[in-house]
Amino acid sequence: MAKEFWRWKEYNWKSEDIDWKGGTTISAGVDVGSVSSQSVILVDGELFAYSNMRTGSDSPMSAQNAMNWALEKTDMKLENIHYVVGTGYGRVNVPFANKTITEIACHARGANFMYGNTVRTLIDMGGQDCKAIQCDEKGKVVNFLMNDKCAAGTGRGMEVFADLLSLSIEEVGELSFQIDEEPEPVSSTCVIFAKSEATRLLRDGWPKNKVLAAYSSAMAHRVVTLLERIGIQKDFAITGGIAKNIGVVNRLQKEIGIETLKTDYDTQIAGALGAALFGKVLAEKARK
Amino acid sequence: MIANFGYKDGSGEFFITIDTDKCNGCGDCIPVCPAGVLEVRENEFDPLAEDQMAAVKEEHRKKIKYSCAPCKSDKSSGSEPCISVCELNAITHSW
Known part of the structure; x- marks a missing residue:
C-alpha cells in the first residue's frame, strides 16, 4: 500500500506524579471529533492521563477506544471514574457519558486551563x-x-x-x-x-x-x-x-x-480537557 | 454571551446572533418565524448555569440563508419578524 502521508501518530500519556487512589474526584472528558478523538482523565483537577487517536466510522466505538487507551497505561478502570462528560461532534455517541456538553464551552474551559486565565x-x-x-x-x-x-x-x-x-x-x-x-x-x-x-x-x-x-x-x-x-x-x-x-x-x-500563547500541553486535547474539568464540577455538585 | 448561529461561505456571511444577556427565553420569536428556524433551549454554552435562550435549530443552522430567504425579500432589513417581535433587542441578523 502506498504511504499515507496524512497519517499522524496516535499516542497516550500518563502522569508519573499522581497517585489516583488518593484522589477524591476523578473526572474524564471524551471528545469525539470529526477526525480525531481524545480522552482526558483528571484526578482532582490535575491532568492524570490522556489519549489521542483517529475517529473511526463508528462513534461509540471511537469513544470507547479513546477511553480505553487513556486508561491503558494506568491501573484505573472505567468504574473508578466518577463523572464522564462527552463532547465534540460525536458527543451523543459516548455510551458511558454522564452528560454531554457542546465543544465550544469545553474548548474555552480547556484553553483557560492550558494557557492560563489571560x-x-x-x-x-x-x-x-x-x-x-x-x-x-x-x-x-x-x-x-x-x-x-x-x-x-x-x-x-x-x-x-x-x-x-x-x-x-x-x-x-x-x-x-x-x-x-x-x-x-x-x-x-x-x-x-x-x-x-x-x-x-x-x-x-x-x-x-x-x-x-x-x-x-x-x-x-x-x-x-x-x-x-x-x-x-x-x-x-x-x-x-x-x-x-x-x-x-x-x-x-x-x-x-x-x-x-504557548503551552506545554497537547493542544489537541483542549476539548476533552475542558469536558473533564466540567465533569469535576458536576461530580462535586452531584455529591452535595 | 453573543451566540452566532450560521455560517460563512463563498456567497457571504449568514449569522443569526442571539445576545443571551438580553434574551430571557420568553419564546415570542418562535411563532412569528414562518420557517420555524428558532427554538428555546437550555444555554448549552454555559453548562453550569440553567438558563433558557432562543437558538437556531440544528437542522437550520447550515442553511439559514435559504430558510430565512422568505423574510429577506423585504428591502427593509432589520425588520424581519423575529427581530421586530423581540422587545429586548436580543436578535440580530448579519445579512
Missing part, C-alpha cells in the same frame, strides 16, 4: 471545522462563532495537501518555511479548489514547499476573517491540531499582529 480570544482549528471563541477569565464563553459548513482552514485540508505533496503531516509546518520568498496565497481556500490550484502550480514547476507556503497563508487568512467577526482581544491562543503547525500559526500571527 486567554480572551481563542481559535480552535479542528479536523473539520473552525471555532472562534471569546471567553472571560473563568473560561466562560462570551462570544462564539463556528464554521463547520466547509473544511477550508481545517486539519482535514492540511491532510489533503500533505497527501498531494507526499510530505508527512508532522513536517509540513517546518517545510513551508524552506522557501526563497513567500508566495501569494492560493486564491481559493475551499479544499477541493485549492487542491486543483496547487496541482496546477506543481505543473508550473513550483517546488512543493512553495505550494505548501501558499496554502498555509491562505488557511491563515481564512481563519482571520472568522476572527474579525467576533473581534480579537489579547491574549490570543490556538487549540486543535493546527496549533501544532508552525507554518499556519506563524503566518496567522503575522497577519493579526498578535503573538499566540
Whole structure:
C-alpha cells in the first residue's frame, strides 16, 4: 500500500506524579471529533492521563477506544471514574457519558486551563471545522462563532495537501518555511479548489514547499476573517491540531499582529480537557 | 454571551446572533418565524448555569440563508419578524 502521508501518530500519556487512589474526584472528558478523538482523565483537577487517536466510522466505538487507551497505561478502570462528560461532534455517541456538553464551552474551559486565565480570544482549528471563541477569565464563553459548513482552514485540508505533496503531516509546518520568498496565497481556500490550484502550480514547476507556503497563508487568512467577526482581544491562543503547525500559526500571527500563547500541553486535547474539568464540577455538585 | 448561529461561505456571511444577556427565553420569536428556524433551549454554552435562550435549530443552522430567504425579500432589513417581535433587542441578523 502506498504511504499515507496524512497519517499522524496516535499516542497516550500518563502522569508519573499522581497517585489516583488518593484522589477524591476523578473526572474524564471524551471528545469525539470529526477526525480525531481524545480522552482526558483528571484526578482532582490535575491532568492524570490522556489519549489521542483517529475517529473511526463508528462513534461509540471511537469513544470507547479513546477511553480505553487513556486508561491503558494506568491501573484505573472505567468504574473508578466518577463523572464522564462527552463532547465534540460525536458527543451523543459516548455510551458511558454522564452528560454531554457542546465543544465550544469545553474548548474555552480547556484553553483557560492550558494557557492560563489571560486567554480572551481563542481559535480552535479542528479536523473539520473552525471555532472562534471569546471567553472571560473563568473560561466562560462570551462570544462564539463556528464554521463547520466547509473544511477550508481545517486539519482535514492540511491532510489533503500533505497527501498531494507526499510530505508527512508532522513536517509540513517546518517545510513551508524552506522557501526563497513567500508566495501569494492560493486564491481559493475551499479544499477541493485549492487542491486543483496547487496541482496546477506543481505543473508550473513550483517546488512543493512553495505550494505548501501558499496554502498555509491562505488557511491563515481564512481563519482571520472568522476572527474579525467576533473581534480579537489579547491574549490570543490556538487549540486543535493546527496549533501544532508552525507554518499556519506563524503566518496567522503575522497577519493579526498578535503573538499566540504557548503551552506545554497537547493542544489537541483542549476539548476533552475542558469536558473533564466540567465533569469535576458536576461530580462535586452531584455529591452535595 | 453573543451566540452566532450560521455560517460563512463563498456567497457571504449568514449569522443569526442571539445576545443571551438580553434574551430571557420568553419564546415570542418562535411563532412569528414562518420557517420555524428558532427554538428555546437550555444555554448549552454555559453548562453550569440553567438558563433558557432562543437558538437556531440544528437542522437550520447550515442553511439559514435559504430558510430565512422568505423574510429577506423585504428591502427593509432589520425588520424581519423575529427581530421586530423581540422587545429586548436580543436578535440580530448579519445579512
